[in-house]
Amino acid sequence: MFCVKNARLHPRTIWHFTSYGVLPIRCYRRPGVPPDNTPPWKKIDFNFSKGVQGIKKHFGLLKKEMFERFEGPQGRPMREIMLEQTRVVWEFRNQESLEQWVVSSDEEMGGKSKIYLRLSRNNQTALLYGNMCTEVPKDGETRYSGYCTLRSKQLLGAFNVKTHHDWSNFNTLYLRIRGDGRPWMMNIATETYFQHQKNDMYNYFLYTRGGPYWQDVKIPFSKFFLTSRGRIQDDQHPLWLDKINTLGFTLGDKADGPFHLEIDCIGVCNDRAHTEEFAYEKYKKNP
Template sequence: MALVHKLLTGTYSLGKCPKPSIALCPLLGSRFANYCSSSLPKTVAVPDKASSQRKTEGDLQGHHQREVGLDISSPEEKPEVSFDKAIKDEIKDHFRRLKDEIVNHWIGPEGRPLHEVLMEQARVVWQFRGKEDLDKWIVTSDKTIGGKSEVFLKMGKNNHSAVLYGTLSSDAPQDGESGRSGYCAMISRIPRGSFERKKYYDWSQFNTLYLRVRGDGRPWMVNIREDTNIMQRTNQMYSYFMFTRGGPYWQEVKIPFSKFFFSNQGRIRDAQYQLLLDKISSIGFTLADKVDGPFFLEIDFIGVFTDPAHTEEFAYENSPELNPRLFK
């Protein structure tokens, strides 16, 4: 009970308290988890003869080491951690974001007038102009199942693009279970609102996905996921192919949403369903062409637009035998 009392009053010392995890409070973000390391005050040593000698030795070792030495806390001093302040700051931030969402709802999406949003013919959803844009994405490969493929994501030249690169290896893991391997992927993070609520993209007024990319000639799979709140939809997605030309020139890729086919657990289903554009949660790119070796894909932006020449609603046929629900 004494330990709980010290944690609640915020007087427990850093040396005995591990860094809190986000799982301790799912409604709070990473600010609370990182508060211990970011909110600690730096101690300043009292100048005396011994400290003056240490400073002189640090000057001889270089400027960088002096900076490191200033961040070292004295073992006699035990800085205090205020968890109450961390929680209050996080809650204030969530309520501020909730207020912005309510205001933007009345004014219009993203603070723009509603009539402008309804009349727009194109929209840039993702672009890459800094590290904060890279943080909206995650990369993964078959290393999660014991494979040997590697994938990395970094900013391109002059911070005007993102470069996805790595090495593809189709060697199967030696675990006695997996017989196939060789994939790398880049997936956008699901947008979050206040109090970590899931948000979605509404592309119902557009009919085409628009990308500006530069690749090495490899074919990529473009994957779009819908709302994943329902357990049965976690392995479902809509996919289509993107063929890069290779070479030094950029290419503009336009893929109508009507072309995306439905798959479940990586298998194309006989019964096809139309993509619901008002509940888009994420988009991703997967390389799995079974060609071992290095690869790269450079992306300028990813957007959506309305193509007036494209009138097709759905590219795949259905029949009562394949999909009885559509013909009831």
Template sequence: MVLADKLLIGTYKLRKCLKPGVALCSFRGGCLANYCSSNSPKPVTLPGSTFAQNTSRGGLQGHRPKEADLDISSPEEKPEISFDKAIRDEVKDHFRRLKDDIVNRWIGPEGRPLHEVLLEQAKVVWQFRGKEDLDKWVVTSDKTIGGRSEVFLKMGKNNQSALVYGTLSSAAPLDGEHSRSGYCAMISRPLRGPFERRRSYDWSQFNTLYLRVRGDGRPWMVNIKETTDLIQRKDQMYSYFMFTRGGPYWQEVKIPFSKFFFSNKGRIRDAQYQLMTDKISSIGFTLADKVDGPFFLEIDFIGVFTDPAHKEEFAYENSPELNPRLFK
């Protein structure tokens, strides 16, 4: 009877020890060693072992962890890349921009009422208040032809302006092809509509370019390009000078559109044409004063406005000898 009671008590304790949900500590006290067969070796659990680390996070669910609880990804699995989804998203974005263009055409530019646009006397086209404003511009220099000039563009103090700075070098590249060098430029990126369609700025209701800048006393060339599909006209632009005073104070520069002269590949043409302000593609600033050394130009904003006192339509004369097309 005593032997039978011991067997019954041992069986009961063994079932209780192997009950699912019991923590690992129940095994460490020799529970299996006391009630399992004496021929089987005792389990040895070393500190820091993998089994102890895995089971110390929570209770042991049965004799082996469930596969659903394991969060182990196979090394052969790769992130799913769907080109079809990317194309669909791109097409949706272009159609959304096309819809905005159509709606704005009926309502007015930038979704404003048309009567407000017609009565507008001034407009800020570019301002610099963050990195997204800098992304609308690109800088270039004579390094593209082997020169030594350097130009950089960054945000100014307190993210309230754009700072163009660098070093101008008039040393000609030693390639045997170019005899002149020494220029740096900052150019706005052309407007792009839906499906990469070219767009243009319409400044026909304004007559003056308006800038707020701060420079180091150097003269800059302001260049305006028209929207054109002709390859032979890609180097044509309209230009005028902007003289900076230098010093710590901001200056407001006002340049009438009638003052811009026509040039091709940097050369002023004998035949002059009036700037078409309803088809503006981009605007740029070029430094090429042949003075080697550091430079900087800080720009607050670039805009347009209507000067009621300015009545001049075109500042340059034409004659049948210079421009026969205008006198046919």
């Protein structure tokens, strides 16, 4: 197996062309950092108590999943699922809700941007804040810098089997936010079938108006367009709503300075007034 993590940052370190094909060399490594040659078996934490706790946890999840199948999808009655018009997917009311998310910035590749996530003063909303810095690291390799992201974690079932969000009964993403006027990019990652599609993502824009008032934002799923490694693809197709892996926010407006985004909740809804299936032309090759 080979790793292509952060391949867009330094693609020359990923592939080597030979007469036998394309061979993987190594992953992206921050310039100036020595390679980690530690054997994989030394990185394993052999802990008996943690192993017992893990067995109890995963067998408990397996039991829950088995009984939920008798009740209906996601452990809910079929009638309730069919009549459902709205669903709150994420609420931020305690510290556990924040643990479902991951923050990252260009600091991982030597940049100076900072991003943090915490509960607000009343412990009823999530506050995403930090400082954007577009200064390029002086390593002789990195050419661009200045981004901050917030991304939900992948859902995992019993024994860490990957599971997905099923939003096929809905057509609109709903957010209740309060920002500072900066534009954000919404990112939705879906399950892919082939290895070369692992960088595919669906994006759309989120504009905040600033000020003390909350915004109720509705973004139809038909507006999301397909990108790969940050580039919009010519061959577009609608978002697959039955296998949603993660949802994220990205800030990269190249404006240095502090930023903040307060999030009350994130959900999905079925807007009967919206009948559009896909907002973009789907070109056919050699029609």
